[in-house]
Amino acid sequence: MSTETPIEAAPMPPIKRHTGIMDILTTVDHKKIGMMYFWTALIMGLIGGGMAGAIRFQLATPGAVIENLQAVVAGTKTSEQVWALFSTAEGEKFNMMTTMHASIMIFAVIIPAFAAFANYVVPIMIGARDMAFPKLNAFAFWLLIPAIILMSGSFFVEGGAASSGWTAYPPLSLQGAGVNPGQDMWILAVHFGGMSSILGAINFIVTIANMRCKGMTWGKLPLLAWAVFITSIIQLMGTPVLGAAVTMLLFDRNFGTGFLDASRGGDPSLYQHIFWFYSHPAVYIMILPGFGALSHILASFSSKRIFGYFAMVAAIAAIAVLGFMVWAHHMFTIGMPTWMNAYFMVASYGIGVPTGIKIFSWLATLWGGKIRFTTPMLFAIGAVSLFVLGGFGGLILATVPSDVQLHDTYFVVGHFHYTLVGGSVMIIFASTYFWWPKMTGRFLNETAGKICAAFMYFGILLAFGTMHYTGALGMARRVGFYREEFTHLNHITTLGYTLSAIGAVILFVSIVVSLFKKKNATSNDPWEINDIQQSFEWAIPSPPPPYNFETVPPIPVVDQMPKGH
Amino acid sequence: MSEHASHHDDPWSHVPPPSPWPVLFTGSLCVAVFGTLANMFESGFFWNNDSLVMFVGIFLSLFTLMGWGHQIIKEKAISHDLDQQQSDLKLFTLMFFVSEALAFGTIFGYYYIRAFATVGFVRPDDIHLGGWPVAVATILLITSSLTCEFAHKAVEHGRKSQARLLLLLTITLGFIFLYAQGKEYGELIIQGFWPGNYEAVEYNAFSSLFYISTGFHGVHVATGLLMLILVWLRMELGHFTQKRHFSVVAASWYWHFVDVVWVLLFISIYVMVK
Numbered sequence: 112m113s114t115e116t117p118i119e120a121a122p123m124p125p126i127k128r129h130t131g132i133m134d135i136l137t138t139v140d141h142k143k144i145g146m147m148y149f150w151t152a153l154i155m156g157l158i159g160g161g162m163a164g165a166i167r168f169q170l171a172t173p174g175a176v177i178e179n180l181q182a183v184v185a186g187t188k189t190s191e192q193v194w195a196l197f198s199t200a201e202g203e204k205f206n207m208m209t210t211m212h213a214s215i216m217i218f219a220v221i222i223p224a225f226a227a228f229a230n231y232v233v234p235i236m237i238g239a240r241d242m243a244f245p246k247l248n249a250f251a252f253w254l255l256i257p258a259i260i261l262m263s264g265s266f267f268v269e270g271g272a273a274s275s276g277w278t279a280y281p282p283l284s285l286q287g288a289g290v291n292p293g294q295d296m297w298i299l300a301v302h303f304g305g306m307s308s309i310l311g312a313i314n315f316i317v318t319i320a321n322m323r324c325k326g327m328t329w330g331k332l333p334l335l336a337w338a339v340f341i342t343s344i345i346q347l348m349g350t351p352v353l354g355a356a357v358t359m360l361l362f363d364r365n366f367g368t369g370f371l372d373a374s375r376g377g378d379p380s381l382y383q384h385i386f387w388f389y390s391h392p393a394v395y396i397m398i399l400p401g402f403g404a405l406s407h408i409l410a411s412f413s414s415k416r417i418f419g420y421f422a423m424v425a426a427i428a429a430i431a432v433l434g435f436m437v438w439a440h441h442m443f444t445i446g447m448p449t450w451m452n453a454y455f456m457v458a459s460y461g462i463g464v465p466t467g468i469k470i471f472s473w474l475a476t477l478w479g480g481k482i483r484f485t486t487p488m489l490f491a492i493g494a495v496s497l498f499v500l501g502g503f504g505g506l507i508l509a510t511v512p513s514d515v516q517l518h519d520t521y522f523v524v525g526h527f528h529y530t531l532v533g534g535s536v537m538i539i540f541a542s543t544y545f546w547w548p549k550m551t552g553r554f555l556n557e558t559a560g561k562i563c564a565a566f567m568y569f570g571i572l573l574a575f576g577t578m579h580y581t582g583a584l585g586m587a588r589r590v591g592f593y594r595e596e597f598t599h600l601n602h603i604t605t606l607g608y609t610l611s612a613i614g615a616v617i618l619f620v621s622i623v624v625s626l627f628k629k630k631n632a633t634s635n636d637p638w639e640i641n642d643i644q645q646s647f648e649w650a651i652p653s654p655p656p657p658y659n660f661e662t663v664p665p666i667p668v669v670d671q672m673p674k675g676h
Numbered sequence: 677m678s679e680h681a682s683h684h685d686d687p688w689s690h691v692p693p694p695s696p697w698p699v700l701f702t703g704s705l706c707v708a709v710f711g712t713l714a715n716m717f718e719s720g721f722f723w724n725n726d727s728l729v730m731f732v733g734i735f736l737s738l739f740t741l742m743g744w745g746h747q748i749i750k751e752k753a754i755s756h757d758l759d760q761q762q763s764d765l766k767l768f769t770l771m772f773f774v775s776e777a778l779a780f781g782t783i784f785g786y787y788y789i790r791a792f793a794t795v796g797f798v799r800p801d802d803i804h805l806g807g808w809p810v811a812v813a814t815i816l817l818i819t820s821s822l823t824c825e826f827a828h829k830a831v832e833h834g835r836k837s838q839a840r841l842l843l844l845l846t847i848t849l850g851f852i853f854l855y856a857q858g859k860e861y862g863e864l865i866i867q868g869f870w871p872g873n874y875e876a877v878e879y880n881a882f883s884s885l886f887y888i889s890t891g892f893h894g895v896h897v898a899t900g901l902l903m904l905i906l907v908w909l910r911m912e913l914g915h916f917t918q919k920r921h922f923s924v925v926a927a928s929w930y931w932h933f934v935d936v937v938w939v940l941l942f943i944s945i946y947v948m949v950k
């Protein structure tokens with residue numbers, strides 16, 4: 112507890128600030144940059160979600176191809192003629208869609224969306240006036256724009272966008288080298304996005320390590336700040352590895368090197384090891400900040416403090432450490448030695464332990480609480496349940512024998528969409544509803560929000576639950592066509608997609624509508640939670656004034672672990 | 677009460693003014709990269725002026741980066757909270773080294789796995805790598821690390837003429853190192869040892885690794901030299917005091933980092949031959 116009286120505020124120094132578009136271009140305020148991240152993620156989310164729509168509607172109506180397959184069975188066409196379809200423009204376009212849907216959703220939606228909340232909320236939570244390096248913070252945001260331009264622009268160049276999947280495995284990703292720039296643009300986009308990630312991560316590490324206010328010791332740091340801190344360490348350590356991997360790809364494609372091209376002495380399977388060394392931890396980059404946010408939302412609307420603060424922090428740290436030790440569970444089918452398969456299987460199971468600690472701590476937070484079913488709370492509870500389902504799918508996939516059967520089927524697609532859409536995206540929605548009144552001084556419509564939550568939850572459950580079943584029956588991913596028996600299952604998945612798309616549109620409309628409404632969340636604590644939560648962001652006006660606090664935050668730092676607990 | 681009390685003693689110590697440089701620098705990088713890409717594919721995308729666009733982009737990137745640096749230098753002159761700033765910057769630099777180390781680590785990882793655990797990574801027998809020029813260059817680079825450290829100490833103790841001498845010595849040694857490396861590249865290329873030489877395709881993986889590891893390191897040496905030259909110029913302009921000279925600290929740390937990476941590279945590629 113901080114008992115000192117706040118020192119007198121000096122007069123605000125005269126700082127010339129711009130307005131309108133110049134303000135957006137030159138601002139270094141963490142709150143404005145947070146909003147810029149948010150809008151970028153929202154708009155790219157609509158585009159990436161639209162691409163998912165294109166994928167789903169191709170898969171709902173691959174009619175011509177089903178007829179072709181029937182023709183093969185009837186003997187009126189040879190299988191070669193039909194097989195040729197897979198490499199036609201149609202098949203290629205489908206693969207561009209899956210590749211760019213994934214790349215945009217990861218690099219331009221989920222990571223920036225969490226960066227948005229981290230930027231807006233974390234400096235306030237730790238009692239800082241801004242990030243440690245405000246200009247660098249702006250730079251990290253702006254670097255996303257070239258990444259987005261490169262990814263979106265690659266559809267319009269010769270040969271179209273990258274179509275080798277977001278994993279860009281060679282030799283597939285070496286196709287069209289020197290002729291089609293799509294894959295090279297994807298690589299450069301990853302470089303820009305990666306640079307943005309690294310600089311943002313360093314900034315958060317320094318901010319949280321050095322800029323905490325009086326009394327805000329590590330043991331009192333809010334869980335979102337802890338999650339962002341640990342996520343930043345993962346980003347800092349993982350992203351350079353990804354950068355090196357795609358640089359090897361770029362050189363192999365354009366400068367005649369032989370890192371990964373087997374015909375020139377390269378080792379394509381080593382690319383997979385390097386790639387997944389980044390990309391398994393990357394899934395935690397996409398979920399750990401969400402775990403932090405979830406803890407705040409669940410505790411707030413249970414009218415309790417979070418259960419097991421210390422265990423929660425330790426679990427996040429354990430997930431981060433274990434995350435770097437399990438990468439090859441994505442590669443059980445490439446022919447690794449048995450001892451390696453066995454190790455990666457068991458180590459992957461190990462991640463279930465800290466994750467379980469988090470899930471049970473959340474349940475214990477709800478237990479006996481005075482629960483208020485607000486929109487953020489509905490999304491948060493939905494996210495926990497969907498993430499648990501995704502986790503169980505993960506256990507099945509981490510088991511070598513079943514993975515060999517399920518590898519590259521829709522089971523995998525269903526599994527990671529449960530965790531990334533059911534988990535990350537649901538938490539992003541929850542956080543939007545939760546912090547929007549603070550960020551803008553306006554509530555999003557609660558009735559529409561509850562309808563939105565229902566559409567999202569049941570849409571996700573239907574779409575990706577069905578995918579597990581389709582995959583277990585053997586439907587391959589990354590192919591725009593399938594055998595006739597999968598038709599009904601694909602229709603159900605597309606229906607699920609449509610439901611969740613309606614949910615996403617409801618959120619988007621709510622956000623736009625709220626901007627035209629009068630400010631209706633003018634109190635400091637619009638959700639009336641701060642008597643118990645005691646978090647800085649709910650003790651200052653909504654939206655917060657520039658530079659957040661005049662001197663020190665207006666309430667004392669409270670202990671996260673109440674006495675006698 | 678807290679270990680970070682100093683930050684809030686001055687209520688407006690952390691009130692940064694807006695800056696146009698981040699967005700301008702990003703835009704310039706954009707121009708440079710798009711120009712390079714268009715150039716690589718000979719697309720004529722920028723009305724057949726692709727290489728012009730590339731060079732303009734590179735020039736603008738350097739210009740905007742300098743503008744950014746200039747604004748930071750100006751701001752520091754009016755800022756109050758020295759300890760906080762120094763500790764932020766030091767942590768930033770250390771974290772930056774972590775990410776650099778991981779990038780180099782990936783290259784080392786590739787090398788060790790390919791060289792000692794997989795097939796198809798052939799080292800040429802007939803081409804002689806290294807030899808005494810590389811050994812001498814290595815010794816010179818290690819020496820420059822020492823001179824750089826003494827230059828840093830000299831700045832700390834306010835001995836300007838000593839610092840100048842040591843800095844210029846460090847810079848000279850760095851340039852000699854780069855010269856030696858360039859000379860080795862030239863000799864190897866004449867012998868046909870370069871990636872993409874299809875007559876020696878069996879060495880392609882090894883030569884790729886050789887050039888990317890030493891080349892990536894060479895880029896770091898060049899960057900370090902640029903930093904040291906800027907440090908020298910700023911010292912001549914009287915920007916540093918005995919307490920406030922973070923650029924010197926950063927440049928010398930960077931130089932040590934580059935040196936350590938080189939020693940590891942030297943041992944891995946030139947000494948430890950299977």
Ligand SMILES: [Cu+2]
Pocket residue numbers: 390391394437438440441
């Ligand atoms: Cu994984």
